[in-house]
Amino acid sequence: MSIGTADCHRDIITVDSVSFSYQQRNVISNISFSVKERDFIGLIGTNGAGKTTMLRIIVGLLKPTTGEVRLFGEPISQFKAWNKIGYVPQKNNLNPLFPATVKEVVLSGLVGKRKWFGRHSREDEIKCSDALMAMGVEDLAGKRIGELSGGQQQRVFLARALINNPSLLILDEPTVGIDYETQESFFHMIKHMHQHHNMTFLMVSHDMEMIKGYLGEEPVSSAGKLNFYIRHSHETQDCVEQNLAHSLKHLRAQMESQKEGN
């Protein structure tokens, strides 16, 4: 089942007949769905429905018992472009004494450079300060992560996910435990990233007000106990326009090269 509506964008997540069990206990049974480039998907389900498990399978932290996941068209076992994916796990019980600073936490998100402490290149430092600025937490760069409020920590974890400038962001209940105002500004930011930076989102959330307000009143589809709310980045007819412009550009280039050949 494809849960996107338009055909102009490729599937960037494909979950094909996936089942998963913890020890002997089956949690996900034969689920298939796909997420298209630039979609915003809200994944909703009751407690224990398997939402976190599904996200962990998609980012390769858990291996499906059966079935296959493809990312950007490649089987996950061969997928290497992890810098294209930002993942913010469910709010973890961070030890307040954990010695890393905000800056170190954000830098640790650099793919292939998973060192917590130590020296980084000038380019990495710039990426880090861009991500901190984007999330409005640049003033906190030198603070210990455990000293921050829940909302500030969530911004830092989002900055960590953004440091590689990913095209897909996977968020697991990003606003749990955050006050209403911070939630509002958080959702405002991610909507902006969706609308203006062509990012694709897969987000688990219990905030039905936000989900329904942005993604529509009813789920577009369901698989097992998981419901998918979806907003495509633009209407299908705009895809036709885009494709037309694209094909006309090629046609013009062809005509011009023929003219030059004459």
Ligand SMILES: Nc1ncnc2c1ncn2[C@@H]1O[C@H](COP(=O)(O)OP(=O)(O)OP(=O)(O)O)[C@@H](O)[C@H]1O
């Ligand atoms: N590491 C684990 N070992 C064994 N069982 C687990 C483990 N993690 C999760 N489970 C069980 O798998 C089921 C699905 O858990 P999961 O966290 O994916 O659900 P969820 O839909 O994200 O729930 P919630 O809305 O409460 O966050 C639950 O019954 C949970 O108890």
